[in-house]
Amino acid sequence: MLRQLAYFTISKSSVDKTVDNLETSFSSLASALMNDLKTREKLNIELKAEKSLFVRFNDSRVRQSTETVEGRISLTLMSEHKTLTAELPWSFDFNISLKQCEQVKESCRAELMSLRSQVAKLPQDPYQVLPEGSSTSKEIVDDLAASESEIGQNLLSAFSDHPSCLTGLLTVGPVIRAFAHSQGASHWFSVNQFILNYTMGSLGAPERSVKGFYSATRWDSSELKKNLLASERHFQLMNRNGVKLAKGNYRVYLAPAAVYEILQLLAWDAFSERAYRQGASGLSRLRENKENFSPLLTLVENFGLGLSNRFNEWGELSPSKIALIEDGELKSNLICSRSAKEFEIPGNQANLRESIQSTEILPGQLPSADEQVLDHLGEGIYISNLHYLNWSERRSGRITGMTRYACFWVQRGKIVGPIENLRFDESIFNFWGQALEGLTTTRELQVSPLSYEMRDLGGALVPGMLIKSFSFTL
Amino acid sequence: MKNLLNSLKIPAEWIGLRKVTENWQLCSVRNEKPESSLHYLNSGVMVEVYVDGYFGYCATPSLETAAVQGAAERAFKQAQVFSQHKVAHLPLSVRPASVGSFRSPFRLSSQSLDLGEVHHRLLRVSQKLKISEKIVNRESSATFGDVRFEYVSTNGADITQDFTFAFSHLATTAWDQGVVQRRTDGGFLAHSFQSGVEALAEDILCQRGELVAREALELLTADECPEGRMSLLLAADQMMLQIHESVGHPLELDRILGDERNYAGHSFVKLKDFGHLQYGSSKMNVVFDPTFKSELASYGFDDGGALARREHLIREGRLLRGLGGLESQARSGVSGVSCFRSSSWNRAPIDRIANINLEPQSASLDDLISQVERGVYMQTNLSWSIDDFRDKFQFGCEYGRLIKDGQLTQTVRNPNYRGRTLEFWHHLAEVGGPSTLQWYGSPNCGKGEPNQLARVGHASPACLFHDIEIFGGQNRG
Numbered sequence: 001m002l003r004q005l006a007y008f009t010i011s012k013s014s015v016d017k018t019v020d021n022l023e024t025s026f027s028s029l030a031s032a033l034m035n036d037l038k039t040r041e042k043l044n045i046e047l048k049a050e051k052s053l054f055v056r057f058n059d060s061r062v063r064q065s066t067e068t069v070e071g072r073i074s075l076t077l078m079s080e081h082k083t084l085t086a087e088l089p090w091s092f093d094f095n096i097s098l099k100q101c102e103q104v105k106e107s108c109r110a111e112l113m114s115l116r117s118q119v120a121k122l123p124q125d126p127y128q129v130l131p132e133g134s135s136t137s138k139e140i141v142d143d144l145a146a147s148e149s150e151i152g153q154n155l156l157s158a159f160s161d162h163p164s165c166l167t168g169l170l171t172v173g174p175v176i177r178a179f180a181h182s183q184g185a186s187h188w189f190s191v192n193q194f195i196l197n198y199t200m201g202s203l204g205a206p207e208r209s210v211k212g213f214y215s216a217t218r219w220d221s222s223e224l225k226k227n228l229l230a231s232e233r234h235f236q237l238m239n240r241n242g243v244k245l246a247k248g249n250y251r252v253y254l255a256p257a258a259v260y261e262i263l264q265l266l267a268w269d270a271f272s273e274r275a276y277r278q279g280a281s282g283l284s285r286l287r288e289n290k291e292n293f294s295p296l297l298t299l300v301e302n303f304g305l306g307l308s309n310r311f312n313e314w315g316e317l318s319p320s321k322i323a324l325i326e327d328g329e330l331k332s333n334l335i336c337s338r339s340a341k342e343f344e345i346p347g348n349q350a351n352l353r354e355s356i357q358s359t360e361i362l363p364g365q366l367p368s369a370d371e372q373v374l375d376h377l378g379e380g381i382y383i384s385n386l387h388y389l390n391w392s393e394r395r396s397g398r399i400t401g402m403t404r405y406a407c408f409w410v411q412r413g414k415i416v417g418p419i420e421n422l423r424f425d426e427s428i429f430n431f432w433g434q435a436l437e438g439l440t441t442t443r444e445l446q447v448s449p450l451s452y453e454m455r456d457l458g459g460a461l462v463p464g465m466l467i468k469s470f471s472f473t474l
Numbered sequence: 475m476k477n478l479l480n481s482l483k484i485p486a487e488w489i490g491l492r493k494v495t496e497n498w499q500l501c502s503v504r505n506e507k508p509e510s511s512l513h514y515l516n517s518g519v520m521v522e523v524y525v526d527g528y529f530g531y532c533a534t535p536s537l538e539t540a541a542v543q544g545a546a547e548r549a550f551k552q553a554q555v556f557s558q559h560k561v562a563h564l565p566l567s568v569r570p571a572s573v574g575s576f577r578s579p580f581r582l583s584s585q586s587l588d589l590g591e592v593h594h595r596l597l598r599v600s601q602k603l604k605i606s607e608k609i610v611n612r613e614s615s616a617t618f619g620d621v622r623f624e625y626v627s628t629n630g631a632d633i634t635q636d637f638t639f640a641f642s643h644l645a646t647t648a649w650d651q652g653v654v655q656r657r658t659d660g661g662f663l664a665h666s667f668q669s670g671v672e673a674l675a676e677d678i679l680c681q682r683g684e685l686v687a688r689e690a691l692e693l694l695t696a697d698e699c700p701e702g703r704m705s706l707l708l709a710a711d712q713m714m715l716q717i718h719e720s721v722g723h724p725l726e727l728d729r730i731l732g733d734e735r736n737y738a739g740h741s742f743v744k745l746k747d748f749g750h751l752q753y754g755s756s757k758m759n760v761v762f763d764p765t766f767k768s769e770l771a772s773y774g775f776d777d778g779g780a781l782a783r784r785e786h787l788i789r790e791g792r793l794l795r796g797l798g799g800l801e802s803q804a805r806s807g808v809s810g811v812s813c814f815r816s817s818s819w820n821r822a823p824i825d826r827i828a829n830i831n832l833e834p835q836s837a838s839l840d841d842l843i844s845q846v847e848r849g850v851y852m853q854t855n856l857s858w859s860i861d862d863f864r865d866k867f868q869f870g871c872e873y874g875r876l877i878k879d880g881q882l883t884q885t886v887r888n889p890n891y892r893g894r895t896l897e898f899w900h901h902l903a904e905v906g907g908p909s910t911l912q913w914y915g916s917p918n919c920g921k922g923e924p925n926q927l928a929r930v931g932h933a934s935p936a937c938l939f940h941d942i943e944i945f946g947g948q949n950r951g
Contacts, residue, residue: 121590168736279654
């Protein structure tokens with residue numbers, strides 16, 4: 001059955017003409033390649049592209065600056081139950097000329113011919129997902145309201161306000177994802193955004209640092225100032241005498257950034273149907289009804305947050321929301337169409353990795369202002385950030401990791417001083433289970449700053465969490 | 475490349491061009507069904523421009539003269555602005571005018587094997603892994619290809635390096651009555667080398683696979699690893715991770731200089747420690763070695779043109795030298811090595827672990843075991859976590875054997891250990907000899923802002939440590 005789905009969101013006050021030019025070039029390429037297909041051949045085409053300025057800084061001075069314009073085209077040919085993909089560079093700037101567009105077409109056409117000759121030699125793939133339907137979507141967010149150089153200048157001004165204090169990375173520019181297939185699906189996602197990801201603290205005392213993060217699709221220098229001031233307040237607290245805690249169980253408050261670190265670990269395989277079937281999901285006991293999370297916890301994959309493209313590697317549009325955990329119960333795993341075929345179950349248009357990308361944890365009743373959170377914490381550890389999480393025993397949901405940055409010992413609702421960082425080893429079925437005492441009313445939007453090979457999309461909207469008991473081992 | 479460089483019209487003191495061309499084939503099979511097949515091509519140029527002690531970078535995927543000229547102009551403008559706010563004035567000597575080449579050793583070229591043949595080979599290997607109905611998941615994958623780095627500069631550097639790689643991975647999951655155990659072939663992509671596709675021969679893969687499947691079944695009925703402080707004997711495939719996380723990363727000079735504070739972290743090592751700090755026991759000798767050509771991160775020159783040489787980082791436990799290229803050496807005043815590397819054309823180079831090897835001594839594996847009254851022999855990394863100063867760590871392995879009164883006894887599952895880096899290396903009691911030495915690699919070391927992956931190699935013998943906190947998969951903490 002053919003599905004017709006259309007989904008449009010366009011928000012732009014200033015049009016980036018080079019990105020528009022890229023969209024036209026991509027459409028033209030897709031048409032040309034679809035015309036080259038032989039009978040019974042199917043083709044998926046994906047584009048990932050970005051135009052980026054990276055400014056890396058250390059102690060409020062510039063360490064390295066890099067500009068890049070790049071794109072990658074992926075061609076997936078399906079023929080006689082066999083599948084083969086080629087990935088090749090989009091070898092031109094976004095402001096591609098007609099002549100260059102023809103050159104891109106020719107190199108893709110040549111690659112398609114190569115794929116055709118090789119795919120015949122492959123074994124048949126019984127779980128092959130063929131293109132279906134002709135869904136379309138277009139999401140464009142291009143409202144940055146400042147040029148890259150203006151944002152760079154703002155950053156340099158911030159350096160002068162905080163000398164010897166800021167280390168991290170500024171990333172600015174558009175990120176694009178596009179898709180087309182031979183049955184007519186066509187998708188475009190483009191977001192022009194910046195990420196200022198920083199640590200406030202001096203090289204002379206690196207253990208006394210705080211983490212800051214400011215990302216949006218619209219630059220606002222007054223918001224930058226507010227963000228830095230908030231970090232400054234925590235930074236002043238780091239000047240208090242340090243507190244060395246023994247290992248053991250403590251009451252803790254996890255700030256939203258710390259909760260996001262936990263979600264990033266879960267993104268690996270925790271909600272993947274395929275991983276569950278292989279015994280590799282850290283939430284297996286939830287699925288097997290051997291454990292439940294707290295009824296306070298509801299976690300939803302929500303593409304309405306605008307953090308990531310809704311279409312996957314097959315051009316399928318994910319539902320706008322997928323309830324994964326509802327009132328503590330597992331409602332659904334992420335099931336891509338390939339897994340649906342393999343395990344003969346309905347899919348929910350998940351991506352190939354079956355990973356969470358644009359997630360929200362619903363808020364709770366805990367007041368969010370620092371003082372009120374500390375009051376509720378009473379005596380325990382305020383954890384601003386976590387670091388280097390990993391499963392220490394996946395089947396039982398045990399996770400190990402470290403506290404990092406501005407983590408404080410709190411007594412009678414008042415911050416005493418920063419702690420020496422501690423290692424924890426704790427089961428998620430405990431700290432998101434019977435030990436979960438509350439979630440804050442307000443939440444923070446956390447955006448993925450990762451850029452391995454190319455910039456990531458995705459993130460989460462998360463509250464802070466109060467945990468009755470959390471086990472520290474070193 | 476020289477013609478391209480000579481055509482650029484930029485009033486800069488120095489310009490460098492680094493072109494990278496990649497051609498890879500990747501395929502994976504799971505449960506005797508093809509999972510993915512990919513032909514990966516990548517190419518582009520990074521233009522570096524030097525202005526007043528600062529390098530500006532601009533990357534372009536296009537090799538057309540106009541595009542590279544445009545990139546050079548942007549790099550130049552950027553350098554003019556940011557050089558006024560630079561963290562350090564870098565002398566131009568950090569880009570030596572080296573001339574030379576490097577070539578990976580190989581017998582069978584990447585082009586001699588097509589994806590179809592690789593697939594069918596992996597399917598046959600996967601079938602061999604199915605030695606029981608309890609082996610519910612069988613994975614086999616192969617990645618092979620060529621990468622060419624070309625580097626020219628206006629002060630006369632002219633370097634071409636041709637790399638040929640072959641990576642393979644085998645894994646099985648055994649599942650019975652609620653118990654799940656995963657066993658791999660040395661760890662994820664641990665068999666990654668500079669090699670032709672002779673490394674992907676079917677008989678080699680089958681031989682490795684049979685052991686993986688047998689041991690996965692063994693783990694199903696094994697006891698949990700015991701808890702307590704006792705001796706720890708680490709096989710080479712876990713030593714790889716131990717060296718990587720608790721020697722390689724802490725010694726990166728750019729990390730010590732604070733560049734990584736916001737992402738990968740800092741280090742407990744201070745600049746004043748070089749030449750003085752007793753990092754571990756006198757049995758500990760660690761070298762940076764780019765000269766063993768098959769090891770994954772061997773090369774002739776780093777991405778700044780510095781000649782790659784073998785150097786001791788730690789000798790008889792004493793810390794001598796940092797893992798830092800010429801830029802970090804200039805900033806810190808500390809001796810380093812040629813390790814200024816980028817993942818590809820679209821990233822600026824930074825200090826990276828390359829090949830970091832622990833030198834063997836003389837003990838056989840039996841000798842090492844005979845020295846243990848009570849302990850665990852652990853193989854193959856499963857889980858890893860370390861703090862942002864590279865101090866407090868916790869590592870888990872796939873497979874363990876108890877050692878009692880100098881003898882290997884029963885298999886144990888979920889073996890884990892934790893410790894603090896300096897204390898751990900001071901507990902190094904004995905280092906195995908050449909008979910225990912193994913080479914491994916990983917193409918996935920992550921670091922940097924923006925992020926980059928690097929290929930790394932680690933060779934190590936088996937090593938014995940005493941009085942280490944060990945635990946298994948039961949209530950702990």
